[in-house]
Amino acid sequence: MTRHAGRHFLQIPGPTNTPLAVLAAIAKPTIDHRGPEFGLLGRSVLAGIKTIFKTSQPVVIYPASGTGAWEAALVNTLSPGDKVLMVETGWFATLWKKMAARLKLDAEFIPGDWRSGVDAGKIAARLAEDRQHHIKAVAVVHNETSTGVTSDIAAVRSSMDSVKHPALLLVDTISSLASMDYRHDEWGVDVTVAGSQKGLMLPPGLSFNALSEKARRASRTAGLPRSFWDWEDMLAANETGYFPYTPATNMLQGLQVAIDLLHAEGLDSVFDRHKRAAEAVRRAVQHWGFEIQCRNPAEYSSSLTAVIMPQGHSADRLRAEILERCNISLGNGLGPLSGKVFRIGHLGDFNDPTITATLTGIEMGLRVVGVPHRPGGAEAAVAYLAGNGPPVAQAAE
């Protein structure tokens, strides 16, 4: 490997850039996970993380990637053969469905075009047919990271209520939590799944289940085998701030700082910062003359933009050039979108220059590789950002 001078731009939709204050907290000496100092840390992060999910109910923290929290949501609430209704929004919804099938659940997909979010009306229609209540859970992805498409979770909840169906609502917020508005309690979500390495600005390694009373009741009769993922063992130990097995102590030190940083900025300001960056990126992409994978502007993601390459040009060739030349990492196309799409991450810890530098690097790559485009996309983003903001500093919440 040759040395690249200057900083690396990690502009993939997770993992994201980690603030120095978070890295410094992680680098502090490891402490005794059964000692009094840890008890204080445990109580602090278990309480603090609830404010990010906007819940007053318990949040379970696992030393695992987001995939582990997907599994935890399923095995704690369901029994072998249970029907689960899922929606094919893209690659991550597809992976979650495959996991459900492997766990011997009867997973049913509402088909999708990988360019749209969840159609709440279709969920209502399918649930209305299910008079015997065979469907035990509806599981959807809030922000589909393979396509940059967001779904309206409040609308999914209303559709379930409109047909008075008792299924649990499970939601993956791995690439939306702490980047886009999300309300676990208000939206009546039973299990929210999240991870540390995206909007929370931590390295990979922690994942989360935010629970509801109904989800906890379901867990008492849920028949899928579980041990490591069992909520009740966790919740019993969490009462006093401890964990049933060794937690990722240093990551929790980082989490404590990340929660403080989010509140110092103010959650609404954090969401506005993401919205504004997303708009700037879309203006650049549209100026270049490229299509955005998300079809419906109302469903645009604030945390990433998936860009469709012009016919006959490889997204991977472009990404490789941009990495080599500018030290900027962009997200690849996943599954059937491989080579056809590249993804620009605009989530976590970033400012205007992070975004404009990324767009400049992309524009340079387009020139070098010879991808036909209208020059000036990065400038269009600069003009938008200059005319809209900068965000006014907010008092701490």
Ligand SMILES: *Cc1c(COP(=O)(O)O)cnc(C)c1O
């Ligand atoms: C990143 C991501 C995942 C996978 O999380 P891992 O931490 O890689 O296991 C799942 N769902 C969504 C929406 C994601 O963005």
